[in-house]
Amino acid sequence: MTIPPHPLVTAARRLAADVLAPRAERVDQDGMPASSVEAVKRSGLLGIAAPVAYGGSAAPAAVVRETAEILAGACCSTWFVQTQHHTPVTTLAKCDLPVRERLLGPLARGELLSGVAYAQLRAHPRVPVRVTRERGGWRFDGRIPWYTGWGLNDVMLLAGVTDADEALFAFTEAREQPGLRPSPPMRLAALTASRTVSLELDGLWLPEDAVALRTPYASWAVTDRPKNTNASPAVFGVTAAAIGLLEDDPSAKETAGALRARLDAVRRQAYDLADHPVPTELIEERLACKTRAYDVMRAATTAAVVAGGGRAMDVRSPAQRLAREGMFLLVQGQTAQVRAAHLGSLGSPGPLSR
Template structure:
């Protein structure tokens, strides 16, 4: 963690303490309110990693990790909606295509909020969404199984795979339009509040100028690997929220459990964040996977301890302990790849 807090870390903590955490149980049941996103748009946090010349903060990776941890620990649903935004911003920042000039500043400044519709590319050899060149642009057909922030986001970054095994990433408005039909919002065990739908694409046509990146699928998989083998700051944030709750109980056993687990969390964070900012992202994959699954173990222990300490009260939907436990279940599979699943199941089999 940073020793002298970055201004945006201080801002994230302020919003977490004053806006997000106090209403997290209500948001869990009723949905992420537009007001939460308006506050984020004004805060500068949506431009964390964007270039300064385009209205962003160009914050170092350690700061982005800390901000994510803080927001996820305060309100996981709100964190999950806004975390979709940062990948499109980074992709635009690294692009030289016309769409960069049109969208990077509005996204970096918080004028617009973006979502992502490309996790399905990781399902290869299945290809849920096909992209085909057509009429000076691209036609997209298929089903996006998961799209978060429907009705909350302004634009979405969509990906499809061509017959030549190339991934095409392009921007479009996050609304129903010719070629795009959304399902009803999904009822999930956790994070229903984040407004997740599936999208049916039937001849959605996007101009070539909407494209931000074209890359071989194998290259996408190679660059995607380190992102998904690193321990998630959201997992650590949720774990720390459960430990803070555990420390509020009067039982000395609860406080001792929190103290013991917190020491282990601090060690995982130190090592995991060191790898996350390592200059060679493809090195030490086994160590990254070990720390990722260790973080899962600690999250499971912390949220279970909070439920146990709360007793029967933990079963109420207004209980912070059960909300954290359900959100923890969600984080076990969020962004999951086959490699991560194999590693995690392997550690569970050894229990």
């Protein structure tokens, strides 16, 4: 008996087919329209991991991964903007501070879209953003090199390090305000539509009731470091989309079949590792699987370009867009540990050179 897909998987497929995929080339070149953001908000997907009591779905991890694959394969820019939202939601779901009651419901129901500004914490012991006590609240100073969704998000989850070496996360409106100044949107090789900027913080003051998490940096890092050792569902989504282009080309069907088998194998292993009950274990295996996922993505997107021939050099070509999106995913969420593992894999002799 065939088990019907989870309702959120069905919603993701509908959103991808009706809105994201038909607009993907235009979004890539011209930017993301507000109507795409509104469609994501209406889809129910922004509450996929949120508690049911707050309007979310508390969906299983397998459903979260499948919907991410679908969105990334349809329009990686839209996937990237909305994926930022899920960290603020899970942060609020785990906290018992006043900000939870104020924001978790609107975020879970898709009434608000949130971005994140915390990757700079991974530069520790360097402190790009310093947080100090001031007037019963917290003052933020420093520079955030990457913030995605500027002009699309309603709120942001901002992080810095206190003088007591704590990681402190707090919410604020995602707009220019005293002490917070954005750069112009960056022109990127891929995902320019995600409206990524840098943020200058010069005395941004947030009240105590904006704080969602305050914990020793070392404790936060223990849980953060293993996350990026797992392969991203977006990698599998872009890979599958590239293979789909090959499957539509009679001259590339054999290549598509071989790549589909490789994708299925590495995807299965990656999700088995992601479901391991101890996220700090099997790190070497996770990194090796992640680099294999990159290998399959690179092969699939390259094959799509090769099959497309000269047409693939047109910036409006789906094959070229997927190749550029794949390049972006090679460095998205990259840590020193992931970079070292990937470079080591790329530098290893291949089967033809042994």
